[in-house]
Structure formats: structure tokens, C-alpha cells
Amino acid sequence: MTQAKTEEPKSFGHNEEIIVCRNVRKWYGDFEALKAVSLTVKQGEVVVILGPSGSGKSTFIRCINRLEEHQEGDIVVDGIPLTHDVRNIAEIRREVGMVFQQFNLFPHLTVLENITLAPIHVRKWAREKAEERAMHWLGRVGIPEQANKYPGQLSGGQQQRVAIARTLTMEPNILLFDEPTSALDPEMIKEVLDVMRDLAQTGYTILAVTHEMGFARTVADRIIFMDAGQIVEENTPENFFTNPENERTRLFLNQILHH
Amino acid sequence: MAEITPQVSTGQESIPFWRDGRVLGVLAQIAFLAAVIIATGWILNNVLQNMDKLGAFRCADGSSSFVCGFNFLRIDAQFDIGETTIISYDPSDAFSRAILVGALNTIRVAVFGIILATILGTLAGIARLSSNWLISNIAKWYVDLMRNTPLLLQLFFLYFGVILLLPPIREAVQPFGLPIYMSQRGIDLPWPVFMSSARLWIGFVVLAIFLTWILWVVLGRREIQLGKSTNRTGWAFLTFLLVAVVGWFVATATSGNNQVVLAANTVSAADLAGLESVMQQRLGVNDLASVSQAVSDGTLTQEAVDTAAFTVCTLRDDRSEVNLTAQLRKLNMPYSVKAFNRENLVSEAFAAGDCDLYIANKETLAAAQTAVSGATLIPIGETPVRFSIPSLQGLNFTGGYKLTPNFAAILVGLVLYTGAFIAEIVRAGIQSVAKGQSEAARALGLSEGQRLRLVVLPQALRVIIPPLTSQYLNLVKNSSLAIAVGFPDLWTTSFITLNQSGQSVQVFIIVMASYLSFSLLISFLLNWYNQRISLVER
Ligand SMILES: Nc1ncnc2c1ncn2[C@@H]1O[C@H](COP(=O)(O)OP(=O)(O)OP(=O)(O)O)[C@@H](O)[C@H]1O
Ligand SMILES: [Mg+2]
Numbered sequence: 001m002t003q004a005k006t007e008e009p010k011s012f013g014h015n016e017e018i019i020v021c022r023n024v025r026k027w028y029g030d031f032e033a034l035k036a037v038s039l040t041v042k043q044g045e046v047v048v049i050l051g052p053s054g055s056g057k058s059t060f061i062r063c064i065n066r067l068e069e070h071q072e073g074d075i076v077v078d079g080i081p082l083t084h085d086v087r088n089i090a091e092i093r094r095e096v097g098m099v100f101q102q103f104n105l106f107p108h109l110t111v112l113e114n115i116t117l118a119p120i121h122v123r124k125w126a127r128e129k130a131e132e133r134a135m136h137w138l139g140r141v142g143i144p145e146q147a148n149k150y151p152g153q154l155s156g157g158q159q160q161r162v163a164i165a166r167t168l169t170m171e172p173n174i175l176l177f178d179e180p181t182s183a184l185d186p187e188m189i190k191e192v193l194d195v196m197r198d199l200a201q202t203g204y205t206i207l208a209v210t211h212e213m214g215f216a217r218t219v220a221d222r223i224i225f226m227d228a229g230q231i232v233e234e235n236t237p238e239n240f241f242t243n244p245e246n247e248r249t250r251l252f253l254n255q256i257l258h259h
Numbered sequence: 260m261a262e263i264t265p266q267v268s269t270g271q272e273s274i275p276f277w278r279d280g281r282v283l284g285v286l287a288q289i290a291f292l293a294a295v296i297i298a299t300g301w302i303l304n305n306v307l308q309n310m311d312k313l314g315a316f317r318c319a320d321g322s323s324s325f326v327c328g329f330n331f332l333r334i335d336a337q338f339d340i341g342e343t344t345i346i347s348y349d350p351s352d353a354f355s356r357a358i359l360v361g362a363l364n365t366i367r368v369a370v371f372g373i374i375l376a377t378i379l380g381t382l383a384g385i386a387r388l389s390s391n392w393l394i395s396n397i398a399k400w401y402v403d404l405m406r407n408t409p410l411l412l413q414l415f416f417l418y419f420g421v422i423l424l425l426p427p428i429r430e431a432v433q434p435f436g437l438p439i440y441m442s443q444r445g446i447d448l449p450w451p452v453f454m455s456s457a458r459l460w461i462g463f464v465v466l467a468i469f470l471t472w473i474l475w476v477v478l479g480r481r482e483i484q485l486g487k488s489t490n491r492t493g494w495a496f497l498t499f500l501l502v503a504v505v506g507w508f509v510a511t512a513t514s515g516n517n518q519v520v521l522a523a524n525t526v527s528a529a530d531l532a533g534l535e536s537v538m539q540q541r542l543g544v545n546d547l548a549s550v551s552q553a554v555s556d557g558t559l560t561q562e563a564v565d566t567a568a569f570t571v572c573t574l575r576d577d578r579s580e581v582n583l584t585a586q587l588r589k590l591n592m593p594y595s596v597k598a599f600n601r602e603n604l605v606s607e608a609f610a611a612g613d614c615d616l617y618i619a620n621k622e623t624l625a626a627a628q629t630a631v632s633g634a635t636l637i638p639i640g641e642t643p644v645r646f647s648i649p650s651l652q653g654l655n656f657t658g659g660y661k662l663t664p665n666f667a668a669i670l671v672g673l674v675l676y677t678g679a680f681i682a683e684i685v686r687a688g689i690q691s692v693a694k695g696q697s698e699a700a701r702a703l704g705l706s707e708g709q710r711l712r713l714v715v716l717p718q719a720l721r722v723i724i725p726p727l728t729s730q731y732l733n734l735v736k737n738s739s740l741a742i743a744v745g746f747p748d749l750w751t752t753s754f755i756t757l758n759q760s761g762q763s764v765q766v767f768i769i770v771m772a773s774y775l776s777f778s779l780l781i782s783f784l785l786n787w788y789n790q791r792i793s794l795v796e797r
Contacts, residue, residue: 067698093704104699108717108792117713118703126482163699170703 016043018174018205019064024073026059033059034070035229043173046206048216048237051226052252057209060226061176064207065096078173094122097167101179103159105151105166111138112147115166123170130169137165141195157188164195175199177208213256217241225249310764331760332358338755340747342663347575349600354756361752362773368669368738368748369777373731375674380681380730387686398682405679411740413676418668418744428654438648440656446667447649450660452578456514460643463506471499507643514641520583521617521624523609524633526569531586531639534569538592541567547591568593572605572614581647581658583618586639596657606630665746669738677734681727688723689715721792728785732778739774749773 019041026034033056041047049057062068064075066082066089075082077092106114115134119125125133138144141161151159160180167175177196181189193215200206200219210216216223216237223240225233225248233246244250276282310316311323318327332355340348344363348356386398405413423443426432431440431447440447478491528534538547542564553559569587573580575598587594597614599605606627609617617627617634628634649659662670692715700710741748750770757766 065702067701090704090706093702096702098699098702100695100699100702102693102695104693104695106696106699106714106718108721118705121709121713122704122706126479166703 018043018078020076022074024063024070024075026063026068026070033229037231039231041205041207044203044205046200046219046221047224048220049209049224049226050216055226056229057226058178061178061207061209064176065093065098095172096174096176097170097172098176099163099167099180101182103163105159105163107151110148110150111162114162115169118170133169137168141165155188156184157191160184160192161195174205177210179209181210181212306764315762315764328765331762338759340752342666342747347600354760357752357756358769361747361749364747365738365749368741369735371670372673372734376677376681376734379674379678381685383678383682384685387682388689402679402682405676410676410737411743414668414672414740414744417672422664422668440649445664446662447656448660449646449648452581452645452647454582454641454643454645455517456510456641457643460506460510464503467499467502470502471495474498510643511640518579518582518641519621519624519636519638521627522635522637523612523615526615527633527635528637529635530637531590535590535592550591564593568595569615571596571616571618572608573598573618574602574605575600577619579618581645582641583639585645596652665744668744669741669746673734673737677730680730684723684726688719691722692718724785724789728782731781735777736774
């Protein structure tokens, strides 16, 4: 797959801190799901979040685009502070795209309508422009021929690729992935991972929760390990897998690598 | 180990027909159809034979046929009907017209009921999902109360316990100071009336829509060319408004000859100013605006004003009356309205000198003018739409739209009752849309309104429509409880017809066929809609 220069996200130099989280805390009732999480992600960086079930990985990345509301601490995305100001929230959501485990395509709209809905209503593009960009991204994820089908008529892997195209057509700088391959059959996982790998190389800033260790090892710039609502280890992939610092990380790796 | 030889099926011939699923399916259907035909045939034959023995289907010439059984419909009904929809009614009309009037009344209840119950139900359904404790609980109590008590009881309570206990007409309750009057005699509301100049104005509105559409398309093309927004929503809206407003003034200005009023020779005036001077003479004042002051000062008695007041004769519910009385009010001319049920009755009253002014359509007035010497036609201007505002005239409100206590009871009762069921359907529909859908919409940056309108509601509708259809059908069928609160719907007028004519089987056939066709129409429309929006699955 080749790509033109224009479709790469805006680059502000590789050092810009595009996501800054400081002591983010979140409670569900009495249960503290995030305990003072701090993380800084630079422009163009690919960060993979690992951790046992229930450790707060989803909660954390969902706080970044306000699908969940954090109660304490600061989150700043591309210089925009995430507060109760609805205008800030709207701006951040335009910067940040998200891909879900369950795809969450709109079943009443065709693939093309799914993709053009937000560009037309949020970005106010003319339909023609939105459709042109949609077809471009469908081509990029490899399924332009499915444009006029309904989500219910596609395989899981195809649906997830449509969901990725839908997110990309909005031209975000940052991509959040929450276990994008966990609902897929093994033979479909590869086609989605290939697309993600391609995007990582294109220069998107990516924050991904995944259980795909191969992907984490080869694509990530950095790996974050979460447990019980805290970041317990931050490391390069190489060190993370061969020489983890934390005892809990070691336990986790033992469990998933030798079962 | 025992040898197992699997029984290999060699083809379809090997299945005996009494075990062949396809044959069995067809046989079952044939048997069922035969049973239905035999049963209905037997019942129908029995009924028809008995009816024939009683002479129900006897024709005038002594022979008997099914069609002749309905000849009674042409006989005069001889009973009064409290209120009508669209068409007029008089006891001298035939039974068929009485039943038709009832059917139209049922349609009125059904149409208003379905619209209002849908609005109320949707609001209550959304309210039940509200995160506000008070709002969601009020909605919950409303739904529980309505669903767990009998409808008939609710209707009786509403009619005898609420509406009939409202204050008498002279002390009518005015909620929030609006021109809405609630009394024992029912509820009087302001109502828009389309005048004859509305035709021209509606032409302008159509033109406005057309121009707006063209502008929308042209600007859309430009947007693509320029690659940026041209604010076309704003321009389109402005164009529409401009053309519609210009049309309004043009229609008003050219309406001079649309409407005329016939003045009796005792009045004889050429225009509204002439009418004004007639009234000034009658009251002996120079300025009609000073009359109310003079009455409160005691220089003029109320009786004098009442005697001098113009008597306006008109057909009941004639829309031109609204225009005339509005103009008279504006010029401070006292008037009273006499409304008749039939055109010829108004003409007779005018010829007999009972009216000062006669408002009706032009042809009728021209005819009345030739019959009465000295009567003059006065042109009056009109705006395309006038709001008819209820005003107290003696012991009743004239103008506006009147909800009789009976109509108000059945309408409000059905709306409250059905709305509760619709609320549950709407709630379930919205809840049936997966949470992920809303999350995806938010993550894509859609606003809350866009999320509901573009993502949640279209999906909820698919779940909502089928049970909603049956609620609409229930509303139509439940409207036959109108008989309990004295509203003359289809069943009420048919029931009286049945009692008067004694033709029970024929009346039941008509009533059942009518309700059946209402129901089929509603099911057909909603099924068609549901089919159009149904999901495409793999
Ligand atoms: N809406 C909620 N209400 C209450 N508790 C919640 C809610 N969502 C998550 N939690 C709790 O917060 C904790 C973190 O959940 P989260 O979904 O972030 O875990 P996760 O790391 O993504 O796990 P998994 O790998 O299974 O997806 C869990 O203990 C979960 O039970
Ligand atoms: Mg998760």
C-alpha cells in the first residue's frame, strides 16, 4: 500500500507532547478505577497498553475523548484542556478518533453512509467531498467494493476495517484503539493488524489497548503496563518482554506467554 | 462391538408422503381453510335465514335480497347529534348521514388522539430515561397510574370528576392568561382560519419553497466548487421568509373584493367607514372608542349599546365570520352573532329583517341581495390567515375552536391512557439501541442532538413501530367508549340508529366494517413505513 503525502496527519515535529495526563483519577461509585494515572504521549508515538482484565485500560483511554469523565487530575490533548467546556470536548473529539472492540457501526446506514455521516454533519463537508474521502479510505483499508452494503452483510474483519475507515475519514491526529481485534476470528485478526501497522508507519499518534503481543513487540514505541487502576511499568517493547522491571509485569507475561 | 449400518437415503422418492414435511404443510393448510369456510358458512347461512324469516331483507316489491336489507338507511333519522365534523347534520337527515357523521367524529378523535398520544408518549418515554430523579419518577407514576386502572373508569372520572366540575362559563378558567377558556361547557381555543385570500398566499408559499430549493442546490454546487461553506441554510431561510412575507402583504392588499358582507337596508352603508358612521348615529357618539368609557361613566347604558349592536347573521362555523367580527372589533363596533345551521335559514332570517349584516360566500349573498330590496354589498379586506379568538357572547363562546366537554373527555382520556403505553414502547425502543452506538457517535464528534436524531432514533423506530401500530389500533377501538361520556362517535350514532330502526344485524355489519377499515388503513400505512426502514441483515 502506498500513500500520498497529503493524507498523513499534520506533523508538528516529533517532540510535541500531544497527550498529557497528570494524576488522573476516576471512581465508579466507591470503586476507584483509575488511581492517579500520569502519561505523556508525543506526536507520532505508538503506545500500547497492556494489563490484566479489569485493570482500567479501557477506562483510561475512554477518559481521553470524554466517553468517561475523570474526576481529578488534568488531561490536555493537543494543547486543549479537557474540562466541562463542551466546546473543548467537541474540539478534542475532532482531534481524536476511536476504534472499538465491538466495531459499533451504525446498522441502519450503508458502509458509505456510516463513513460520511460525521464528515457531513460535524465537519460540514459537501456530500461529494465526504464520499470522495470515504472511498479513498475504504481503498486504503482494502474494501472499496463494500461501500454500498450494510454492516450486517459484512464479516467481522471487514466491519472493523470499515470502522477504521470511518474514524480516519474524520482526519484525526490521534487514534485510540480499544482491543480492536478481540471480537474477531483468528483469520480476520491479521487483516486488521495489517491496517493498524500501516497507520502506525504513516505517522499517526496511536494509543492502543490490545492483547496482540506480536503487534506490541514489533510496532509499539513504548509499552505501558496497568494493574488495579495504576500504571505499574513503562518500558520499551524490547525491555518489557525480555527484562521487565516490575514483579506484576513478570507474573502477567508468564501467564499469557505460557498457557 | 455392534455393527452400525447407517441408513442411506437414496433420494426423495424414498420418503413416504405421510412423512414428507412439504406435503404435510400443504395438507394442514387445506384442512384449516376448509374448517374456516365450513364454520363461517354455517354461521352466516344461519343468520341470513333467520333474518330473512323476520323479513329483514324484504324489498319493496316483496322479494328479498341482502342489498334491500340496507334500504332503511334512507329513512329520516329523527334524532339530534350534539356535534359534527366537516359535514353538517339535521334530524331530518337520513340514518346513513347520522352514521356518517358519527364516523367522521370517530375519525376526528382518532386523528387528534393519535397525534397527541404520540407526542405525549414520546415525551414521557424520554422523561423516564432522564437522569433527573423528579422527572423520571413523575413519568413513572403517570405510566403506572394510567396502565393499572380501567380506561372506562378514567373516562368517567375525567368527565364527571374534572370537566363537569369546572367553573360555569362566565367564570371560565384562563390558564396563564392565554385566550384559552376552560369551563363546564368545554374548552375554547384560538384557532387559525384560512380566508379566501389564503389561496394567493399559499401560491406564494409554494413559490418560496421552490426558490429556496433552487437556491439550496445552486449554493450547494458553489460550496463544492469553492470547497467551503456558503452559509446556505441561512440564505435559504431568508429567501423563504422574504417571499412568504411579501406574499402575505400582496394577498392582503388584493383581497378587497374577495369578501363582502351584505348590509340590510336599515344599515345601508358602502364600506366599513359607512358602517362606522351608522353605529355612531345609533349610539349618538362621535367616536366609537369612547363607548366603553361612556358605559362605565354611566352616560350610556349597556342596554342601549346592546340594542344598537349589529346583529351578524351567519352559517354556523362560517370562516368569513371570523374576518368580519375581527374587523368590527378593531373598529370598536358592538355586535352580536346569530349562527344558523342551514344557508337557507340565514337567508330567511335576513329577508325577515332579523339581521343587520349577513356574511357568507359571495354567490349566496348575491342571491340574498336580489331577494331583499335596499340591501348593499360592502367589501371587506382580509389577511390570508386569521386567528379566530373565542369571545363570550351571552351564554356561550363564539369563535375559536370549541372542544365540547364530551369531546374533551374522550380525547384527553384516550390520549392520557394510550400515551402511557406509548411511553413504555418508546422507552424500550431507545433502550434497545446498544450503548456502543451512542459511544461511536460521540467519539465521532456528533452533538447530542445529532446523536439522537441520526443514530439512536432511526434504530429505535424499528423497534417502536410494530407495537406502536397496535397502540394506534387500540386507540381507535377504544374510542367507541365515547358513548360513556356522550360523544356522538360512530358507535354512539350507530347504536341510536339500531334502537330506532331495529335493524341490528345490518347496523352491526356497518359498524364492524367501518372499524375494520380504519384499522386496516392504519396497519397498512405503518407496515409500509416499517418495511421501508427495516434493517438489512446478512
Ligand atoms: N460503568 C461502570 N460502572 C462500574 N464499574 C465499572 C464501570 N466500567 C468499568 N468498571 C470497573 O472499572 C474497572 C476497570 O474497567 P475497565 O473496563 O477499564 O477494564 P479493562 O482493563 O479494560 O479490562 P478488560 O481487559 O477486561 O477490557 C473494572 O473493575 C470494572 O469492573
Ligand atoms: Mg477493556
